[in-house]
Amino acid sequence: MTQHVWLLSPLFTGIFVTLGIILFFQLLVRSLTAHSQKQDKPINYLVGRIWVLSVVYFSALGVYFEYVAARENQDVAFVNFRLLLLSYVIIFLGRRTSIIVIACSLIARLVFWGATLGTLHFLIDAVVMYVLFNFNLFLIRKHQQSQLVLVGVLNFLVGVFWFIFHFVRIHYFGDVPAQQALFYWVSFVIMNHFLYYGLTRLNDENDYLTTLTHQATVDPLTQLKNYAVFEKDFDRVFHESQESGQPLAMVTLDIDYFKRVNDEHGHLAGNQILVEISQMLAGAIRTIPHAHCYRVGGEEFNILLPNKSLEAASDFSYRLQRKVRERTFALKNGTKIKITLSMGVTALKDTDTTPNLLYERADQMLYHSKGEGRDRVTVSESPTSTTTAPPSFKVPDSE
Structure with missing residues (x-):
C-alpha cells in the first residue's frame, strides 16, 4: 500500500462519514421542525422532541462505532470519531445529552468488547476528555470567545492525547508509531474543521428556514395561524x-x-x-x-x-x-x-x-x-x- 493511498483514503473516508453524519442529523431536525408554527426562534436542541431525537441519534451512533470497531478489531481507527462525537455533543447538545451518549457507548463497549482492560481505559479516557472539553467550553463561554477558539483548543488537546498514546504505549491499544499518531492528529484537525463548518452552516440555515416558515404561516401580531x-x-x-x-x-x-x-x-x-x-x-x-x-x-x-x-x-x-x-x-x-x-x-x-x-x-x-x-x-x-x-x-x- 503506497503512502498516497495510506494517507488520503482513510482521511477522505473520515471526512465524508463525518459530513454524512451531521447532514443526516440536520435533515431529521429539519423534518421535525418543518411543520411547526410555534417555532420562531433558533432551534433549541436541549428540550422537547429535538432533544429526544438528538439523544437517540447520537447514542445509536456511539453504539454503532463500538460495534464496528469490535467487529473489525480496529479500536484505534475509531478514536477520532469517538472524540468528535463527544466534543460536539457537549458543545451543541449539553452535558445531560453527552452523559447519556457516554453511558450508551460504555454499555455497548461492555457488550461488544467485554469487561476488559481496554474497556476500563475507554471509560477513563472518556471521563478525562469529558472533563477537559467541558472545562474549556466553560472558559470559552465565560470569556465570550469565538467557537473557533474552542475548535483550536480541541485540536491541541487531541494532539496531546495522540502523542501521549505514542509515548505511553498502552498494552491494549497496541503500538502507535509517531507517524501514525501524527496522521491521526492531522485527520482529527481536518475533520474537526469540516464538522464545525458543516454544523454551523446547517444550524444557521435551519434557523433561517424555521424563521421564514414561521413568518409565512403565523400572524405576527396574534401568533395565530394565518x-x-x-x-x-x-x-x-x-x-x-x-x-x-x-x-x-x-x-x-x-x-x-x-x-x-x-x-x-x-x-x-x-x-x-x-x-x-x-x-x-x-x-x-x-x-x-x-x-x-x-x-x-x-x-x-x-x-x-x-x-x-x-x-x-x-x-x-x-x-x-x-x-x-x-x-x-x-x-x-x-x-x-x-x-x-x-x-x-x-x-x-x-x-x-x-x-x-x-x-x-x-x-x-x-x-x-x-x-x-x-x-x-x-x-x-x-x-x-x-x-x-x-x-x-x-x-x-x-x-
Missing part, C-alpha cells in the same frame, strides 16, 4: 371528513365595532384587543383535539372543529361568546371597555361537494349575526334538516 395556512388546512380536513364520514364543524367570527375601538382609543388599543381575543380563542380550543384557530382578516377569525357536530360547535360558540362578553378589557391608557363577538356556525353536509360551499355558508351565518344587531351566534340548519331559513340565537345575559 389565512394561507387556513386555506391549506381547511382543504385537507374537508376532504378527510368527506372520506371518513366524520363530522366537521366550522365557526366564523368578527369582533363587533372594532373600527370604533381604533377610532376612539387608537390602533395600539385595537392591537391589544386583537391579541387578547386571540389568546382567548387559543385557550378555548386548547383542550379540543385537532381544533385550530386562524386570523383570516383584520378582526376576522375562523375556527375548524374536526370530529365535532353542529350541536357541539354551537355550544362551544355560545360559551366563547359569553366569556368574551363578560370580560372587561383594561386598555393600557387606563380605559376599560367591553367587547362582543358576532359568530356563524355550520357543519359539513352531504351536499357540500367543495370546501367553498361550507365556507360560504359559515360566512352567511356570520353576516346574518351582524345584520341582526351583532353580539349574536347564528347556527345553520342541521345537516340532516331540510330547513332553509337559518335560525338565529342570542345568548341571554343571565346565562
Whole structure:
C-alpha cells in the first residue's frame, strides 16, 4: 500500500462519514421542525422532541462505532470519531445529552468488547476528555470567545492525547508509531474543521428556514395561524371528513365595532384587543383535539372543529361568546371597555361537494349575526334538516 493511498483514503473516508453524519442529523431536525408554527426562534436542541431525537441519534451512533470497531478489531481507527462525537455533543447538545451518549457507548463497549482492560481505559479516557472539553467550553463561554477558539483548543488537546498514546504505549491499544499518531492528529484537525463548518452552516440555515416558515404561516401580531395556512388546512380536513364520514364543524367570527375601538382609543388599543381575543380563542380550543384557530382578516377569525357536530360547535360558540362578553378589557391608557363577538356556525353536509360551499355558508351565518344587531351566534340548519331559513340565537345575559 503506497503512502498516497495510506494517507488520503482513510482521511477522505473520515471526512465524508463525518459530513454524512451531521447532514443526516440536520435533515431529521429539519423534518421535525418543518411543520411547526410555534417555532420562531433558533432551534433549541436541549428540550422537547429535538432533544429526544438528538439523544437517540447520537447514542445509536456511539453504539454503532463500538460495534464496528469490535467487529473489525480496529479500536484505534475509531478514536477520532469517538472524540468528535463527544466534543460536539457537549458543545451543541449539553452535558445531560453527552452523559447519556457516554453511558450508551460504555454499555455497548461492555457488550461488544467485554469487561476488559481496554474497556476500563475507554471509560477513563472518556471521563478525562469529558472533563477537559467541558472545562474549556466553560472558559470559552465565560470569556465570550469565538467557537473557533474552542475548535483550536480541541485540536491541541487531541494532539496531546495522540502523542501521549505514542509515548505511553498502552498494552491494549497496541503500538502507535509517531507517524501514525501524527496522521491521526492531522485527520482529527481536518475533520474537526469540516464538522464545525458543516454544523454551523446547517444550524444557521435551519434557523433561517424555521424563521421564514414561521413568518409565512403565523400572524405576527396574534401568533395565530394565518389565512394561507387556513386555506391549506381547511382543504385537507374537508376532504378527510368527506372520506371518513366524520363530522366537521366550522365557526366564523368578527369582533363587533372594532373600527370604533381604533377610532376612539387608537390602533395600539385595537392591537391589544386583537391579541387578547386571540389568546382567548387559543385557550378555548386548547383542550379540543385537532381544533385550530386562524386570523383570516383584520378582526376576522375562523375556527375548524374536526370530529365535532353542529350541536357541539354551537355550544362551544355560545360559551366563547359569553366569556368574551363578560370580560372587561383594561386598555393600557387606563380605559376599560367591553367587547362582543358576532359568530356563524355550520357543519359539513352531504351536499357540500367543495370546501367553498361550507365556507360560504359559515360566512352567511356570520353576516346574518351582524345584520341582526351583532353580539349574536347564528347556527345553520342541521345537516340532516331540510330547513332553509337559518335560525338565529342570542345568548341571554343571565346565562
